[in-house]
Amino acid sequence: MTAAPAWRRLAWAVLAVAVVIAVTPYLWLLLTSFKTRVDILSPQPTWQFAPTWANYPAVFIGKEYLPLLWNSLSIAGFSTLLSLAIGAPAAYVFARERFPGREDLFFFFLTTRMAPPISIAVPLFLFFTAAGMIDTLYAVIIAHTSFNLSLVVWMMRGFFADIPREIDEAAQMDGRSRLGAFVGVVLPLAAPGLAATAVLCFILSWNEFLYAFLLAAFEGRPLTVGIPGLVTPHGTLWGQVAAVAVVATLPIVVFAMLVQRHLVRGLTFGAVKA
Amino acid sequence: MGVALRGIRRTFPDGTVALHGLDLAFEQGEFIVLLGPSGSGKTTACRMLAGLDVPSAGTIEIDGRDVTALPPRLRGMGMVFQNYALYAHKSVFENIAYPLRVRKFAADAIRSKVQAIAALLRIEPYLHRRPAELSGGQAQRVAVARALVWEPAICLMDEPLSNLDALLRLQLRTELKRLHRDLSKTFVFVTHDQEEAMTLGTRIAVLRDGRLEQFEAPRNIYRKPASRFVAEFIGRPAMNTFDGEVRDGRFHAPGWAVPVEDRPAGPAVLGIRPEQIEIVPAATEGAFPLVLDVCEPVEPDILWFLRAGDRSLIVRGSGDDIAAESGDTVHVRFPRGALHWFDPVTGARLP
Numbered sequence: 001m002t003a004a005p006a007w008r009r010l011a012w013a014v015l016a017v018a019v020v021i022a023v024t025p026y027l028w029l030l031l032t033s034f035k036t037r038v039d040i041l042s043p044q045p046t047w048q049f050a051p052t053w054a055n056y057p058a059v060f061i062g063k064e065y066l067p068l069l070w071n072s073l074s075i076a077g078f079s080t081l082l083s084l085a086i087g088a089p090a091a092y093v094f095a096r097e098r099f100p101g102r103e104d105l106f107f108f109f110l111t112t113r114m115a116p117p118i119s120i121a122v123p124l125f126l127f128f129t130a131a132g133m134i135d136t137l138y139a140v141i142i143a144h145t146s147f148n149l150s151l152v153v154w155m156m157r158g159f160f161a162d163i164p165r166e167i168d169e170a171a172q173m174d175g176r177s178r179l180g181a182f183v184g185v186v187l188p189l190a191a192p193g194l195a196a197t198a199v200l201c202f203i204l205s206w207n208e209f210l211y212a213f214l215l216a217a218f219e220g221r222p223l224t225v226g227i228p229g230l231v232t233p234h235g236t237l238w239g240q241v242a243a244v245a246v247v248a249t250l251p252i253v254v255f256a257m258l259v260q261r262h263l264v265r266g267l268t269f270g271a272v273k274a
Numbered sequence: 275m276g277v278a279l280r281g282i283r284r285t286f287p288d289g290t291v292a293l294h295g296l297d298l299a300f301e302q303g304e305f306i307v308l309l310g311p312s313g314s315g316k317t318t319a320c321r322m323l324a325g326l327d328v329p330s331a332g333t334i335e336i337d338g339r340d341v342t343a344l345p346p347r348l349r350g351m352g353m354v355f356q357n358y359a360l361y362a363h364k365s366v367f368e369n370i371a372y373p374l375r376v377r378k379f380a381a382d383a384i385r386s387k388v389q390a391i392a393a394l395l396r397i398e399p400y401l402h403r404r405p406a407e408l409s410g411g412q413a414q415r416v417a418v419a420r421a422l423v424w425e426p427a428i429c430l431m432d433e434p435l436s437n438l439d440a441l442l443r444l445q446l447r448t449e450l451k452r453l454h455r456d457l458s459k460t461f462v463f464v465t466h467d468q469e470e471a472m473t474l475g476t477r478i479a480v481l482r483d484g485r486l487e488q489f490e491a492p493r494n495i496y497r498k499p500a501s502r503f504v505a506e507f508i509g510r511p512a513m514n515t516f517d518g519e520v521r522d523g524r525f526h527a528p529g530w531a532v533p534v535e536d537r538p539a540g541p542a543v544l545g546i547r548p549e550q551i552e553i554v555p556a557a558t559e560g561a562f563p564l565v566l567d568v569c570e571p572v573e574p575d576i577l578w579f580l581r582a583g584d585r586s587l588i589v590r591g592s593g594d595d596i597a598a599e600s601g602d603t604v605h606v607r608f609p610r611g612a613l614h615w616f617d618p619v620t621g622a623r624l625p
Binding site: 172178 | 325345346347351352357359361363372373376377417421424
């Protein structure tokens with residue numbers, strides 16, 4: 001076996017450092033979730049300790065955080081579905097049809113993400129209060145859809161533009177309506193892009209804190225909003241914070257691993273062509 | 275089944291006019307070729323028939339019924355696209371079966387119809403493959419199979435051979451002709467290639483700048499081109515055409531002249547096909563001398579480029595006619611029936 005060239009070894013070293021930097025905090029979080037309060041607050045942090053399972057039941061059952069997981073899933077799931085259901089057809093029209101002001105309207109979708117989220121937080125709060133939807137999942141789902149929509153439109157336009165127009169036309173000649181061609185042929189062909197976009201939407205919604213905190217601080221709160229609740233007047237319950245954080249990040253980690261191939265392809269594809 | 279386009283106009287949003295009131299009618303079983311250079315409106319006309327594009331004015335009739343407003347799926351036509359437009363996520367079998375599935379055919383009918391059309395187009399070995407695993411020729415056969423499998427009355431083809439390499443193009447061309455003979459469907463075929471048009475069409479519609487120049491059988495188009503444009507577009511090498519004037523029983527072009535009979539005096543355009551010019555001995559009646567510039571062998575024929583003023587007169591002859599080299603003088607004769615005359619301003623054919 002020949003020795004690897006020096007630059008190759010250097011590349012590996014750089015990668016190793018990057019991985020350590022990226023993974024260590026997560027590992028530490030994982031370990032912390034299995035530590036007792038004494039071990040966590042010990043002045044000498046250690047890798048070796050007597051693990052405890054107590055943090056998980058304490059927070060998810062004792063403090064009834066389990067429904068928060070369900071809230072997180074519902075909010076991320078439904079806001080993703082809603083964003084795709086509204087955004088994908090819009091992106092398709094942007095990709096296929098010519099109409100006056102098309103590029104301006106397209107750019108408008110992007111501008112909705114340009115303002116700092118906090119700037120529309122108060123109007124959103126007042127709006128949902130007036131609508132009687134404060135502290136419901138619906139409020140958060142709609143709020144998240146509002147920012148995910150621009151992402152869907154922006155990404156999916158590129159994917160649809162990659163599909164030759166003749167495919168739609170062939171489907172119409174084969175007996176489909178315009179809408180039927182979109183649903184029956186174009187959408188399945190855009191499935192990898194759709195999946196990549198969906199994962200991105202899901203992650204953004206899942207991680208979102210500000211709107212969720214403002215619009216659903218109590219019954220409808222997701223895990224992200226639940227964590228600050230563990231900062232008590234008697235001190236921060238680090239073990240439980242870590243337990244919630246582990247559960248909150250686990251689905252994202254698994255999800256990202258499953259679709260990372262599509263994600264990379266999807267993001268580069270869509271971004272370049274749009 | 276008769277199809278008629280009546281006064282079809284198409285103006286695009288940017289103001290360009292693709293078709294200026296096209297009138298075209300044909301009958302069941304014909305092989306209609308829409309021929310023209312790019313920008314002539316041939317593809318637009320085909321898409322109007324399909325229902326993929328909507329005319330700005332005019333009507334489209336099938337069997338006397340106005341279908342102008344009908345969407346593609348209700349027109350009973352299949353279509354083959356230049357880039358094949360196969361569904362990449364479906365197998366070849368499912369691609370061909372798709373129009374049948376959409377039209378709710380029974381499962382066993384689908385199987386037998388797909389098998390039958392696949393046998394006809396010799397693509398049975400590939401039925402389980404994905405479109406990405408096919409060569410261009412195979413992919414286009416699949417596209418043809420998909421367009422014909424549900425037995426539409428009319429099959430539209432928009433430059434179906436243009437993406438194939440030369441050899442495959444010839445092969446598939448012959449197969450399309452055979453297919454047309456065997457199925458007795460109406461084919462409408464769009465192309466910019468005059469040879470494809472001449473070999474395939476029962477009638478050719480020559481289009482130029484959105485207007486119909488001539489709509490006749492290939493033989494008539496070749497023998498009696500309706501305009502200078504058609505004359506120059508059909509035939510390889512193209513017809514020789516010269517601007518000049520008829521005077522004193524001779525046609526005078528800049529730098530040379532040729533005797534002609536029975537022509538009224540005045541400016542005119544003379545046309546003659548390279549393959550109809552005769553190279554003759556010097557003493558022949560009606561012959562006139564020209565200097566040989568270049569000759570190009572296109573076995574078994576030879577193309578002679580003769581200096582005619584500042585232009586070339588191209589003659590297509592058999593290689594055995596004469597032995598001449600560049601700079602030699604050769605004598606040519608224009609047979610009487612071979613001359614075409616066109617109006618120098620409008621380009622229209624003169625009697």
